[in-house]
Amino acid sequence: MKNIILLVFTVLILGCNSKKKKEEPISNSHEKNDLSDSPLFNTEIVEPTKLFDNIYFVGYGGVGAFIVNTTQGIILIDAMWTNDDAKNVIIPGIEKLGLNPKDIKYLLVTHEHADHYGGANYIEKTYKSKILMSEVAWNSIHDPNALVLVDPFGNKSSDLPLPQSYQKVDDKEIISLGETNIKVLLTPGHTKGAISLVINTTDNNIDHDVSIWGGTGLPNTLEENKKYLKSLNYFESFAIKNGVDAQISNHPFVNNLLDDMKLLRLRKSTEKNPLILTTEEFKRNIDTALRKSVIEKINSYQ
Numbered sequence: 001m002k003n004i005i006l007l008v009f010t011v012l013i014l015g016c017n018s019k020k021k022k023e024e025p026i027s028n029s030h031e032k033n034d035l036s037d038s039p040l041f042n043t044e045i046v047e048p049t050k051l052f053d054n055i056y057f058v059g060y061g062g063v064g065a066f067i068v069n070t071t072q073g074i075i076l077i078d079a080m081w082t083n084d085d086a087k088n089v090i091i092p093g094i095e096k097l098g099l100n101p102k103d104i105k106y107l108l109v110t111h112e113h114a115d116h117y118g119g120a121n122y123i124e125k126t127y128k129s130k131i132l133m134s135e136v137a138w139n140s141i142h143d144p145n146a147l148v149l150v151d152p153f154g155n156k157s158s159d160l161p162l163p164q165s166y167q168k169v170d171d172k173e174i175i176s177l178g179e180t181n182i183k184v185l186l187t188p189g190h191t192k193g194a195i196s197l198v199i200n201t202t203d204n205n206i207d208h209d210v211s212i213w214g215g216t217g218l219p220n221t222l223e224e225n226k227k228y229l230k231s232l233n234y235f236e237s238f239a240i241k242n243g244v245d246a247q248i249s250n251h252p253f254v255n256n257l258l259d260d261m262k263l264l265r266l267r268k269s270t271e272k273n274p275l276i277l278t279t280e281e282f283k284r285n286i287d288t289a290l291r292k293s294v295i296e297k298i299n300s301y302q
């Protein structure tokens with residue numbers, strides 16, 4: 001019999017404050033706990049927001065998707081919890097931004113948790129978009145023995161309709177569409193099939209490179225946390241070598257993205273984009289939050 005677990009990730013928040021919860025273990029109980037105060041389960045719809053000249057956020061306060069608009073179509077990054085989320089949150093958000101969802105050429109799924117691939121079936125079926133993800137992640141979502149996750153609405157991941165086909169992405173592969181290149185890194189840790197991304201973009205026509213780390217929550221074993229740390233070191237080194245100067249998360253309560261989006265919606269063209277970082281600020285985010293936390297967890301097993 002499958003184990004049913006609640007989707008309660010360990011949330012590491014860059015720039016966290018005392019109001020944020022500490023690490024929470026994943027429950028193996030068959031009863032649904034009250035997670036209404038968990039930031040992950042925040043289903044308040046966020047105003048669709050332009051982050052850079054061609055990168056936008058749509059979704060909930062707990063999890064969302066990024067739209068990368070190119071001269072040859074849209075790359076959608078992640079698909080939220082369910083087909084209903086894709087139909088009623090992502091697509092209206094794209095349209096509100098003045099874009100056409102029929103232009104979605106690729107859906108790039110960052111890892112095999114239901115809040116990231118749940119709406120992939122709808123996107124594939126409705127827009128004939130290609131699904132891109134790691135081979136490990138694809139095999140995991142189709143594994144009949146995989147753990148069953150429960151979303152904020154009570155849906156079980158085992159009941160989700162899945163995409164029917166995909167295109168495998170490998171380490172250091174570049175996904176190109178129009179003028180946009182997305183560099184993919186295999187970064188197992190948060191999940192075995194997690195990927196991280198580096199995206200070239202512009203802000204007020206000035207070049208920038210934006211990173212997405214493949215899942216902030218820490219895993220539950222010593223071996224997996226060691227893999228997480230190895231992947232984090234790899235990601236940081238690659239990002240710095242490639243001139244990354246911004247970091248965003250598909251969980252917008254991470255990295256203060258919710259607050260930054262409020263500023264961006266009011267931003268004047270002459271004002272600085274709050275998402276842009278110096279190299280030292282980027283390294284500090286990695287070192288003082290992510291690396292510190294995973295090292296502490298590794299040490300807790302000693």
